[in-house]
Amino acid sequence: MSLQIRGSVISTERENGTSMMAEDVIIFRYPKEEVTSKSIIFVQPNETAVVVIQGQVQAVLPPGTHNVQSPQNPLSSFLSRFRYNALPFDTIVFYASTTRHEVRIVGVSQTQDLVPLTYEVAVYYRVTDPSKLVFNVQFGGNVFKDADLARYVSPMIDQEVSSIINYVKLYEIFKKLTDVTNAVSAGLKPFLTEIGVELISVRVIRLLPQDDELRRIIQLRDLGLDVEKAIRLYLAGSLTSKNDPASVNMALGIPYYPNLSTLVNLPDNLIRVNLRGNDQEQKQQ
Structure with a gap:
């Protein structure tokens, strides 16, 4: 995303009116090749401009318009002191956000x-x-x-x-x-x-x-349940999600005795015959 320049104004604004200083941007570094001695540095109300020349900070500019060649501008003092007609090539302008x-x-x-x-x-x-x-x-x-x-x-x-x-x-x-x-x-x-x-x-x-399971148990405990009941209710919820009929017994703390036919894959008639056979053998004994 390139920054468009209007005349010799250095700013964080693009041609379409948007700003390079998005809400998550802390510092924006202006392309140094565009800074000249005739530039005007424009600083928005929520920004501060730092001008670095030859690796040293030469100016910290508050919000407003700053003409590089203006006598009140610290950059003009730099130019006159070193008798430069233009800013050096290693001039960089950093814009820093001052918002929270x-x-x-x-x-x-x-x-x-x-x-x-x-x-x-x-x-x-x-x-x-x-x-x-x-x-x-x-x-x-x-x-x-x-x-x-x-x-x-x-x-x-x-x-x-x-x-x-x-x-x-x-x-x-x-x-x-x-x-x-x-x-x-x-x-x-x-x-x-x-x-x-x-x-x-x-x-x-x-x-x-x-661990999601441990987190859920802690949440139930913090609702005022003791640890044992919190674990039981969590397990009951897990069984309910699997359509397991033992979920109610788990929540109540009552043992669950399932029908034998649900544990073995045998016909009901055969199960009854086996049970009768076992009863007869016990009587004979």
Whole structure:
């Protein structure tokens, strides 16, 4: 998807009025070959522009219109200081989003009793120092998105989540949600601050066993049933899905004695004959 340029205006807008700064884009790298000394850099209200020349940040431009050759523009000072008539070829403009963003990190850890748990953590943040962020992330293309940041911080989140639940048994895990949230926040906040990102909040969305059967039993237990009855009701539901007549007995906790004809593939008459024969032999004895 190429960016169309109207005159010498450098912006995140395309010709059709849409923006390169989609809701999941944190940084957009403008094609450097289009930046000239006669350019006008246009910054939207929810953006900040970082101009990097020869590997150094020469300007951080707030929302508005910025003429490169204007005396008030820090780039014009760069040009006059080095007596350049045009910006060098290695001039790059990065646009950073200043709105609130959200990423969700999903992973797997385990409890003290070795039960695998799937967790999902939502992280809310905003960019406060775009120049730091530009120099601390790697670009696979012209954009750096929420998903890229999620991959960047997921090892740290996995470490903080595991530092709590690895030492807790399964039946106590839901009492530790606050501890997990605090651990992730404490570990993530200084890390994000170093790259120019402010952590707004952290929320644990999901923390459940990987095994569907165990998860269902825990849900029944949390409804107020004891563990034995919760297991029985789960098994009753499984039997019902298979049209097994023993499902009602399983739910009630009553033994199920099926008709013998349902256990062996024999005619009913033959079964009755065998039963009568057994009765006669017992009388003779």
